[in-house]
Amino acid sequence: TRKLVNEEIKSNIENGNWVKIDEANLQNGLQKHFVAINYVLQPSSTSTKLRIVADPSSTDQNGRSLNSCQKAGMSEIGSLKGCLMRFRTSQNVSLGDIAKFYNSFQLSERDQSLRRIFVPSEGFGESNSPTWTEYVLRKMSFGDKASPVLALLSKTVNTETNLHIVEPSLQNDVTRALDKQCYMDDVYVDSEWNGDTATLIKELEKLCKAGNMNFKKWINLGDDEIVKFLGYLWNAADDTIKIKSWFNVGSKLRGSFMEPALSEQDIAARINSNFTKKIALSLQGQLFDPLCIMAPMIIKLRMFYSKVCSSTKPDEWDSQLGDEFKKDFIRLFMEMLPVQKFEVARSIVPRGVNCKKPDCTLNIFCDGSLTGYAAAAYIRFEIGEEICSNLLTSTIKIAGTRKLTAPKSELLGGELAIKMALQVHQECGGNLNITEVRYFTDSRVLLSYLKMSPANLDLFTGSRTQYIKDNSDIEDWFWVPGSSNPADIATRDTARFEDVCSPFWLHGGFLQQPKPQWPAKKLTEEDLENSSTSDETINISKVLLAKITVEEVEEGEVWKPLLARFRNLDKVLNVLSKCLEWKFKADTIHYRRELAFSALLKDNYSCSKNLTENRKFHNGVIEDTGALVHIR
Numbered sequence: 001t002r003k004l005v006n007e008e009i010k011s012n013i014e015n016g017n018w019v020k021i022d023e024a025n026l027q028n029g030l031q032k033h034f035v036a037i038n039y040v041l042q043p044s045s046t047s048t049k050l051r052i053v054a055d056p057s058s059t060d061q062n063g064r065s066l067n068s069c070q071k072a073g074m075s076e077i078g079s080l081k082g083c084l085m086r087f088r089t090s091q092n093v094s095l096g097d098i099a100k101f102y103n104s105f106q107l108s109e110r111d112q113s114l115r116r117i118f119v120p121s122e123g124f125g126e127s128n129s130p131t132w133t134e135y136v137l138r139k140m141s142f143g144d145k146a147s148p149v150l151a152l153l154s155k156t157v158n159t160e161t162n163l164h165i166v167e168p169s170l171q172n173d174v175t176r177a178l179d180k181q182c183y184m185d186d187v188y189v190d191s192e193w194n195g196d197t198a199t200l201i202k203e204l205e206k207l208c209k210a211g212n213m214n215f216k217k218w219i220n221l222g223d224d225e226i227v228k229f230l231g232y233l234w235n236a237a238d239d240t241i242k243i244k245s246w247f248n249v250g251s252k253l254r255g256s257f258m259e260p261a262l263s264e265q266d267i268a269a270r271i272n273s274n275f276t277k278k279i280a281l282s283l284q285g286q287l288f289d290p291l292c293i294m295a296p297m298i299i300k301l302r303m304f305y306s307k308v309c310s311s312t313k314p315d316e317w318d319s320q321l322g323d324e325f326k327k328d329f330i331r332l333f334m335e336m337l338p339v340q341k342f343e344v345a346r347s348i349v350p351r352g353v354n355c356k357k358p359d360c361t362l363n364i365f366c367d368g369s370l371t372g373y374a375a376a377a378y379i380r381f382e383i384g385e386e387i388c389s390n391l392l393t394s395t396i397k398i399a400g401t402r403k404l405t406a407p408k409s410e411l412l413g414g415e416l417a418i419k420m421a422l423q424v425h426q427e428c429g430g431n432l433n434i435t436e437v438r439y440f441t442d443s444r445v446l447l448s449y450l451k452m453s454p455a456n457l458d459l460f461t462g463s464r465t466q467y468i469k470d471n472s473d474i475e476d477w478f479w480v481p482g483s484s485n486p487a488d489i490a491t492r493d494t495a496r497f498e499d500v501c502s503p504f505w506l507h508g509g510f511l512q513q514p515k516p517q518w519p520a521k522k523l524t525e526e527d528l529e530n531s532s533t534s535d536e537t538i539n540i541s542k543v544l545l546a547k548i549t550v551e552e553v554e555e556g557e558v559w560k561p562l563l564a565r566f567r568n569l570d571k572v573l574n575v576l577s578k579c580l581e582w583k584f585k586a587d588t589i590h591y592r593r594e595l596a597f598s599a600l601l602k603d604n605y606s607c608s609k610n611l612t613e614n615r616k617f618h619n620g621v622i623e624d625t626g627a628l629v630h631i632r
Contacts, residue, residue, distance in 0.1 A: 004050040005039050006123035012052060013119075017103050018135040021116065026136070030113035033066055037117050040142075041256040053142040054115060066114060067145040076152040081290045082427035083183045084230055085393055088291070089379070089431040090181075090190035091349050091356075094197040095219045095227055095234065096204075101185035102147055103139040104213045105154045112136040148184070158211030165210060166203045174204050180430065183230055187215075190431075192356050193349075231288045240343040245288050247333065249279050267333050275326050278317040280308045283329070287336075292394040293344055296495035296505065297336055299372060302398050303493040304332060310401070338497045344506065348390035349431075352383045361436040362424055363389070363511055365480075366417035367487040368409030368443070372398035374490035375416040377424055378508040379432065389511035392428075395420055396490050408460065410443035413487070415464050417441075418471045439472060440520055442482040447523055450474050478520040484509055 012018045036055040042048055056066035087093065098104070107115070115137040120130035140147050159178050166174050177189045177200070189200045201218055208215065219225045223236040232241040249270055250259025262270060284301040292298060308325060349358060358381060366375040376394040380387070395416055399409065417439055425434065441447065450469060454462035482488055486505050489495045499505055503512070510518050 001039075001041070001050070002125045005052065006126070008039070008050055008052045009119060009123065013135075015103070017137065017139040017141070018117070018119070019138045021134040021136055024112060024136045024138070026109050026113055030110055032116060033114040034116045034118070035066060037119075039254065041254045051142065054117065054137055054144070056115070056144050067143075070145045074149065076149050076156075078180075078183060079423075079427065080183060080230055081393065082423065083181070084232075084291055085424065085427045086181060086431060087188060087229070088346060088348050088392060089428045090188070091193045091347060091353065092195055092197060092221050093188050093190045093346075094201060094221065095229055095236075096187045096189070096201070096215045097217065098185040098187065098208065099214050099216045101213070102141055102151050104211065105140045105151060106138060107140060112138060115141075152184075155211070155213070158213070159207065162207055162210040166207050167199075170200055170203045173200055174207055176430065177204055178207075186229060188229075193351055193353065231290055234346060235343070239346045241346045242341070242343045243287065243289055243294070243339065245286050246340060247283055247286050249274065249283065262333065264334070264337060267330055271326050271330055271333075275321050275329070276318050277308055277312050277321065280305050280321065280325070280329070287339070291392075292396060292490075293391065294339060294342065294500055295374060295376070295394045295396045295490040296500050297339060297497065299374075299396050299398065299490060300332055300335070300493045300495070302396075303371065304328060306398055306400055335497065339500075342497075342500070345390070348379050348392055350381055350383060350386070350388040352386065353381070357431060357433050359433045359435050361438065362421060362434050363438045363440065363508060364417045364421055365440045365485050365487040365508070366410075366413035367441065367482075367485050367491050368404075368406065368411070368413035369488075369491040370399065370404060370406060370409065371493065372396060372491050373404075373409045373413035373416060374487045375413060375420050376487045376490065376505075376508075377420050378486075378511055380508070380511050387512055387514070389508045391486075391506050391508065392424065393420070394487070394490060407443070407445040409491075410441065410446045411449065411461060411464050413443075413491075414439070414441060414446050414468050418468050422471060437472070437476055438520075439477045440480045440485060441477065442480055442485045442488065444479065444523060447477060447479055450477060479523050480510075480518075480520045484519045 009018075036058040038053055038055050040051045040053060042051060056070075059065045059068075113136065117135050117137065118132045119135055120127065121133050122130050140151060144150075155178060159175060163171055163175065173189070177187055181188050181190070187204070189197050189204060191197050191200065197220065205215055219227050219234075219236050221236055221239060225236045227234055227236065228244055229241075231244055233244050234241050247262045248257045248259065249262060250257045252258065284305040287294070287298060287301060289295075289298060307328075308321065311325075312319065312321075361380045363378045363380055364375055365378075367373065374394060374396040377392045378389050379392050380389040397412070397416065404412070421437055421439075428434075449457065449461060449465045451474070452465070454466040454469070456462075457465060486509055489499050489505060503509070510520075
C-alpha cells in the first residue's frame with residue numbers, strides 16, 4: 001500500500017495536479033488553508049487500484065472545515081435510473097470512461113491557495129527525517145463538496161464553447177451523449193442495430209480533448225469484455241447485464257471490504273457470530289438494482305429490515321439480533337443465491353427494428369397490498385406478426401410503519417404508475433416513439449375512484465385521484481385479474497427466484513399475445529358500483545335509513561346518494577347514528593305510538609354506534625365481516 005501511495009503522489013506531481021508553492025506563482029494576499037490528504041483503496045478497479053484524495057472535511061482547531069464553508073450548489077448530475085433506462089432502450093452501444101475526470105479542470109488561484117498540502121519529498125515511510133514540501137492543488141480533486149457540480153458545469157461549458165469543431169451532422173448526437181447519455185465520467189454512444197459508433201466516438205473524443213478530457217478505453221457491443229456501468233456488469237459479448245455487488249458483512253478499510261463476500265459455505269457461521277441492526281441495514285442496501293429488475297426479491301430484503309426495525313429500539317444499532325432473525329436471514333440468503341448469476345438482455349429493443357426511434361406502446365401494471373405497493377413498466381413492440389414485450393423498469397415501496405388499508409395501497413400503486421409513465425416519457429422519448437400508454441390494475445376500488453369527483457373524497461384519496469386524472473386519460477385504465485398482474489408478485493415477500501425469471505415477470509405475461517386474447521377489460525358503472533360497496537354494507541345502510549325515515553320511501557332513494565356523497569361507511573354510520581340519536585330524544589307523536597318501535601329504534605342506535613366505534617371500514621368496504629350486526 002505504501003508503494004502505491006508514493007507512486008500515486010509522484011504521478012500527481014508529474015501530471016501537474018500538484019504544484020510546489022514557489023512554482024505556483026499565486027498572487028499575494030490570498031487566504032491560506034491547509035488540507036489533509038488521504039487514500040482510498042479500489043482493489044476491483046482495473047485502472048486505479050489506489051486513489052489519493054484531499055480531505056476538505058478535516059477540521060481545524062476551531063472545528064471548521066473547508067467543506068463547511070462551501071456551497072454544493074444545485075445537483076446537475078441527473079438521474080441514475082433515467083440514464084440506465086436510456087441505456088436499455090438504446091440499440092447498438094459503446095461505453096467509454098473519462099480518465100481522471102475531476103483532474104481535467106484547473107482551479108482558480110484563490111481556490112488553489114485554499115487547498116495547500118504538505119508532502120514528504122522522499123515519500124511516505126522512506127525516511128526517518130523527511131523533508132516536508134508545500135504544494136497547492138492545481139486541479140480539482142475528490143472530496144470537495146462542490147467538485148461534482150463544478151466538474152459537470154465545466155464539461156457543459158466545454159461542449160458549448162467547442163461544439164463548432166464537431167462535424168455538423170453529428171453535433172446533436174455528440175451533445176446528447178455528453179448530456180443525456182452521461183453520468184459523471186461514464187459515457188455511452190449509440191446507433192441503430194446495423195449502425196456504427198466509430199465515427200461518433202472520434203468526434204466525441206475530439207470535443208472532449210479540447211477541454212483537457214481524455215477517454216481511457218471504449219467497449220463496443222460484441223467485444224469479449226465485461227465492464228461495470230452504473231451498478232451493473234455489462235457483458236458486451238452477449239449484450240446482457242447483471243448485478244455487480246453481493247452481500248458482505250465484513251469490516252471495511254478505506255472503502256474496501258477486508259473479508260470475502262458471503263457464500264453458501266460460510267453464511268451460517270458468519271451470521272451467527274455477528275449480526276446486528278447495522279449489518280442488516282447494510283445488507284439490504286448491498287443488492288444494488290436501480291431499475292428494480294429483481295423487485296420481487298428486493299422487497300424481501302426490505303421487509304426483513306422493516307421487521308428488524310419494528311422489533312428493536314431506534315438506537316440499538318450494535319446490539320446482537322436474536323436467533324430468529326439470524327435464521328430468517330440465512331434462509332433468505334439461500335433463496336437469493338441464484339440472483340448472483342441472473343442476467344437479462346441489456347436492450348429491450350428487438351433486433352428486427354430497422355429505425356433509430358421505433359414505434360412502441362408503454363404498458364404499466366400497478367398493484368398494492370398491506371405489505372407494499374408497486375408498478376412495473378413494459379415496452380411492447382409489434383413488428384409485422386412478431387410481438388415483443390420486455391420489462392423496462394419497476395418501482396416498489398413497502399408500507400413500513402404506516403397502517404395502509406388495501407384500497408389506499410392500491411391507490412398509491414396507481415400514483416406510482418403515473419410517476420413511472422412520466423419518467424419513461426421524459427427519459428426514453430429520444431429512443432422510443434411511444435404511441436400509446438395503458439395502465440392495468442386488479443383493483444376495482446381504484447377504478448371506481450377514477451370515475452368519481454375528487455372533491456367528494458377525503459384529502460388522502462382525493463388528492464391522489466386528482467393527480468392520476470390530471471396525468472392520464474381514464475380511458476387508458478383497464479382491469480385485469482390478479483393472476484394476470486405481474487406487479488402483484490412485487491408487492492409481497494412470497495415470490496421465488498423462479499418467478500423473477502418467468503416470462504410473466506420479464507415479459508408481462510399476456511402482453512406477448514395479440515390484443516383480442518388479453519384478459520384486460522373496461523369495467524362498467526354497474527361493475528364498479530358493485531365492487532365499491534359490498535352487499536352487506538348496502539343492507540346495513542338500508543336498514544338504518546329505514547329506521548330514521550318517518551314516511552315510506554323507496555329503497556335506494558336515500559342510501560345511494562348518502563353513500564355516493566361520503567363513499568365511506570364510517571362517515572355514513574356516524575351520520576345515521578346522530579340522526580337516530582336526535583329522533584330517539586325527540587318527543588314526537590311518531591315515537592309515542594308503540595313502545596316496541598321505540599325499543600327497536602333504541603337498539604338500532606346502539607348497534608350503529610358500536611359499528612362506528614368497533615368495526616373497521618374503508619371507502620365503503622368492510623374489512624372484517626365476521627359477526628357484524630344483529631339487525632333484523
